[in-house]
Amino acid sequence: MSNLRVVIVEDHALVRAGMRALVQKIDGVEVVSDVGDGWEAVKAVHADAPDLVLMDIAMPGLNGLDATSRIVKESPTTRVILLSMHANEEYFQQALQAGASGYLLKGAELAELELAIRTVGKGETYLTPAVAKYAIEVYREKSEGPSGPLGRLSMRQREILQLIAEGQTTKDIAQRLNLSVKTVETHRSQLMERLEIHDVPGLVRFAIRVGLVQPYS
Numbered sequence: 001m002s003n004l005r006v007v008i009v010e011d012h013a014l015v016r017a018g019m020r021a022l023v024q025k026i027d028g029v030e031v032v033s034d035v036g037d038g039w040e041a042v043k044a045v046h047a048d049a050p051d052l053v054l055m056d057i058a059m060p061g062l063n064g065l066d067a068t069s070r071i072v073k074e075s076p077t078t079r080v081i082l083l084s085m086h087a088n089e090e091y092f093q094q095a096l097q098a099g100a101s102g103y104l105l106k107g108a109e110l111a112e113l114e115l116a117i118r119t120v121g122k123g124e125t126y127l128t129p130a131v132a133k134y135a136i137e138v139y140r141e142k143s144e145g146p147s148g149p150l151g152r153l154s155m156r157q158r159e160i161l162q163l164i165a166e167g168q169t170t171k172d173i174a175q176r177l178n179l180s181v182k183t184v185e186t187h188r189s190q191l192m193e194r195l196e197i198h199d200v201p202g203l204v205r206f207a208i209r210v211g212l213v214q215p216y217s
């Protein structure tokens with residue numbers, strides 16, 4: 001029986017190296033690559049065709065939620081476990097909506113990491129116990145459409161929100177996403193209207209609260 005092929009996605013190099021060392025200790029699991037952001041994760045999935053991706057949520061450039069959405073659409077046979085520091089309903093709902101097959105806290109022990117990998121590797125879903133209590137409620141509400149403030153935004157609007165929160169200018173965002181400045185300004189106006197937030201500091205605080213970016217220390 002062939003090994004389960006895994007890609008690790010984490011923007012902190014030391015944490016990524018530690019994760020790789022842990023995952024490689026699991027029998028029957030092979031780490032085929034490890035990368036530092038969401039864009040590289042999408043490229044790695046195309047290049048390496050992994051069975052599973054261990055994906056951090058909060059990363060610069062392209063966060064783990066939106067990277068997961070792209071991966072599950074472009075590579076339906078690849079499953080994703082999202083790794084988070086947070087065990088609250090907002091994060092968990094967004095993980096499900098992104099198409100993740102697992103949700104694991106970054107402080108989990110090796111035994112739970114192995115259980116999550118093996119469970120998702122078999123085509124099942126793994127939820128860390130700290131968020132499993134939300135599962136019934138989330139699935140019950142799923143037919144009603146996206147919930148929570150982040151769910152009101154399109155993928156493009158989430159990308160622009162993240163880049164704004166990271167301090168990128170409108171011109172920088174337009175160049176990065178290959179859009180016109182006017183288009184970026186339109187998206188920004190729309191996301192402000194949907195979130196009922198009318199200044200950039202408010203957008204930054206919101207992005208930090210829902211986990212699109214991490215607060216600077």
